[in-house]
Amino acid sequence: MEERRRKILQELEEKGKVRVNELSAELGCSEVTIRNDIKCMERAGLLIRTHGGALKIEETPQKKYSAESIYRNADKKKAIAACAYDTIEERDTIIIDDTSTGFYLALYIKQHPEKRIAVVTNSLLVGNELAGLDHVELYMVGGPVGGYLASTMGDEAIADISRFHVDKAFIGVHGINFDVGITSTASAQTQIKQAVMKVADQVIVLADSTKFGGGYLSVICPLNEIDQIITDGEVEEEYISRARQEEIPLVIA
Structure with a gap:
């Protein structure tokens, strides 16, 4: 599980976003397993979960603009x-x-x-x-x-x-x-x-x-x-x- 999640983070770092179906095929596991990984990783603050995949957490420009x-x-x-x-x-x-x-x-x-x-x-x-x-x-x-x-x-x-x-x-x-x-x-x-x-x-x-x-x-x-x-x-x-x-x-x- 740790190796699988490390690979998900590596893909995010390289691409900025990942899709569940692509990760499932690449890692040789079910889409349900990948979705569960993504949910757990989101709770840990490691990524942003989206419909069908996940996004890399980018730095938010918190102090750059006042709006x-x-x-x-x-x-x-x-x-x-x-x-x-x-x-x-x-x-x-x-x-x-x-x-x-x-x-x-x-x-x-x-x-x-x-x-x-x-x-x-x-x-x-x-x-x-x-x-x-x-x-x-x-x-x-x-x-x-x-x-x-x-x-x-x-x-x-x-x-x-x-x-x-x-x-x-x-x-x-x-x-x-x-x-x-x-x-x-x-x-x-x-x-x-x-x-x-x-x-x-x-x-x-x-x-x-x-x-x-x-x-x-x-x-x-x-x-x-x-x-x-x-x-x-x-x-x-x-x-x-x-x-x-x-x-x-x-x-x-």
Whole structure:
């Protein structure tokens, strides 16, 4: 058992993430055994368990930024970010908006230079993490800076976004309401997200399991305008069933 778990940690150190089925085949044991190993290792603080695998524990930038929302549900957001990274192809152009889950996607991109991509963002935090990387061609959206997570917004930012065209947009949301769509808290954020959606071939929502249900102030768009929602393994079964019934692509990280 100790040798098996040492091998799991070695794989995590080398790859950043592992899959249960791959470990089962490589180590010659059942998937149930690997899942039990991963559960025990998570309790020991050695890894982050995800749906179907595990992630390496990366250092969290606890003192680098003051915004509390970055660190809330961090493990869920890291798992979602890793899953989102799998949707990105070599030489893709993407937009990452100004949300905490998008920030973790930027960190994951920073830590995994195996794909060369172009990134457009209005988030100063995302831009700060991705600036100067050899594998990232970074474009910052202009405009006045504001918001809880510092970002450009307003008419100038919207006009600047409209000049781009990207393969994929990764956006965060305040909530997912199956009756009305994806929601936001303010009109300025809503307008930015709507502008981002217009210039993307695919729109992927990054939302941890706490974002499902609840009230809303502003509706960004109906759910049928979204290509995919990526969430974590703690999403309630009623939302999984609702997504299946309404044919909404829901991916569990």
